[in-house]
Amino acid sequence: MTYLTHLECSLTQQTYDANQLIRLSNAGQPLLARYDLAKARAELDRDEIMHRPASMWRFHELLPVSDPDCRITLGEGGKPILKLTNLGRTLGLTQLYMKDEGQNPTGSFKALGLAAAVSRALELGAKEFVIPTAGNAGGALAAYAARAGVTAHVYMPSDAPLINIMEVQMSGADLHLVNGLINDAGREAAEAAQEGGWFDVSTLKEPYRVEGKKIMGYELAAAFDWQLPDVIIYPTGGGTGLIGMWKAFDEMEQLGWIGSHRPRMVAAQSEGCAPVVKAFHDGAEMTGTWENASTLAGGLRVPAAIGGRLMLRALRDSGGTAVAVSDGRIIQAQKQLASQEGTFVSLEAAATVAVLEELVAQNWINPDERVLIFNTGNGLKHRILLT
Numbered sequence: 001m002t003y004l005t006h007l008e009c010s011l012t013q014q015t016y017d018a019n020q021l022i023r024l025s026n027a028g029q030p031l032l033a034r035y036d037l038a039k040a041r042a043e044l045d046r047d048e049i050m051h052r053p054a055s056m057w058r059f060h061e062l063l064p065v066s067d068p069d070c071r072i073t074l075g076e077g078g079k080p081i082l083k084l085t086n087l088g089r090t091l092g093l094t095q096l097y098m099k100d101e102g103q104n105p106t107g108s109f110k111a112l113g114l115a116a117a118v119s120r121a122l123e124l125g126a127k128e129f130v131i132p133t134a135g136n137a138g139g140a141l142a143a144y145a146a147r148a149g150v151t152a153h154v155y156m157p158s159d160a161p162l163i164n165i166m167e168v169q170m171s172g173a174d175l176h177l178v179n180g181l182i183n184d185a186g187r188e189a190a191e192a193a194q195e196g197g198w199f200d201v202s203t204l205k206e207p208y209r210v211e212g213k214k215i216m217g218y219e220l221a222a223a224f225d226w227q228l229p230d231v232i233i234y235p236t237g238g239g240t241g242l243i244g245m246w247k248a249f250d251e252m253e254q255l256g257w258i259g260s261h262r263p264r265m266v267a268a269q270s271e272g273c274a275p276v277v278k279a280f281h282d283g284a285e286m287t288g289t290w291e292n293a294s295t296l297a298g299g300l301r302v303p304a305a306i307g308g309r310l311m312l313r314a315l316r317d318s319g320g321t322a323v324a325v326s327d328g329r330i331i332q333a334q335k336q337l338a339s340q341e342g343t344f345v346s347l348e349a350a351a352t353v354a355v356l357e358e359l360v361a362q363n364w365i366n367p368d369e370r371v372l373i374f375n376t377g378n379g380l381k382h383r384i385l386l387t
């Protein structure tokens with residue numbers, strides 16, 4: 001059962017039938033799923049939902065899949081928020097938390113988005129999938145496609161982490177290593193999709209990966225007893241997590257589950273690829289293309305993001321900001337978090353710690369504010385050795 005009603009162009013607000021396999025709007029922009037939230041408000045009980053088994057799918061009424069048999073699941077969602085007491089003490093913060101999405105199937109939060117997108121596309125008749133990826137999204141698609149018994153074609157930079165290459169091969173997906181970055185992989189994937197008639201689940205180029213990722217917003221609200229934190233720092237590549245959470249906050253307010261208070265949303269990027277940081281501080285409406293993108297944090301190596309406008313809107317409407325840090329500081333922060341808290345997080349997530357340090361130093365964050373950082377992937381997925 002779902003309250004999904006239609007899709008809406010994120011730029012023009014033109015509406016589209018949700019019961020069709022569709023990717024972008026006629027304006028070439030991301031489509032966002034819309035639900036009958038007035039009806040949901042009258043019928044749904046947030047406390048009853050939180051008593052269901054911990055899973056992304058406990059929010060199924062607010063996800064796009066209507067037939068329970070179409071839900072492809074590996075146990076995604078319901079991952080914990082950990083209080084970071086030791087790191088908090090070091091930084092002089094009394095309320096520092098981390099939502100640990102690295103505990104998801106395939107070791108990253110990409111599982112949330114791809115569980116939703118694959119399930120919904122299968123419900124609408126898709127038979128074969130294709131994805132361009134920095135690594136983790138390909139691993140997640142390969143796993144969910146294997147579970148569904150359908151074929152996945154994965155286009156990945158040839159310098160992606162070895163573990164991503166392995167997980168795609170192990171799942172039996174068709175792997176293409178591309179000389180170049182995720183946008184080069186995107187071009188090859190799009191051509192192959194056209195030829196093969198495959199469904200392309202590129203970031204924000206179909207409406208439902210963002211729906212899976214928005215569940216992180218619902219979960220964090222519930223974990224803080226429906227009082228959103230003051231600051232959220234998020235490692236930002238294509239932006240689905242940021243955009244999804246921002247959408248979830250809006251939906252929850254319409255559902256009467258939360259009030260109008262919003263966290264200041266912060267995008268964390270690497271200095272080697274920081275198109276969101278640049279556009280934010282330039283006052284631009286849309287992100288540009290970052291030339292010669294280079295960072296060890298593969299998930300942040302997204303030189304051109306179709307969701308740029310939506311990300312910038314969320315950052316600005318929330319009173320947030322965008323900060324880039326060097327790879328050197330990211331590596332240091334990864335070690336610091338692991339040694340102080342026992343949490344070995346991905347390099348992307350370590351960027352949020354380095355950004356946090358920067359914002360504390362600037363007094364942009366007050367000592368008693370409630371701050372939430374995101375671990376988006378397990379540190380075990382990298383192959384970087386500290387020397």
Ligand SMILES: *Cc1c(COP(=O)(O)O)cnc(C)c1O
Pocket residue numbers: 108110136137203235236237238239240241242299300346348349376377378
């Ligand atoms: C993909 C990825 C990101 C970036 O996520 P977006 O929501 O696309 O901005 C961050 N961290 C990890 C580990 C990733 O795999």
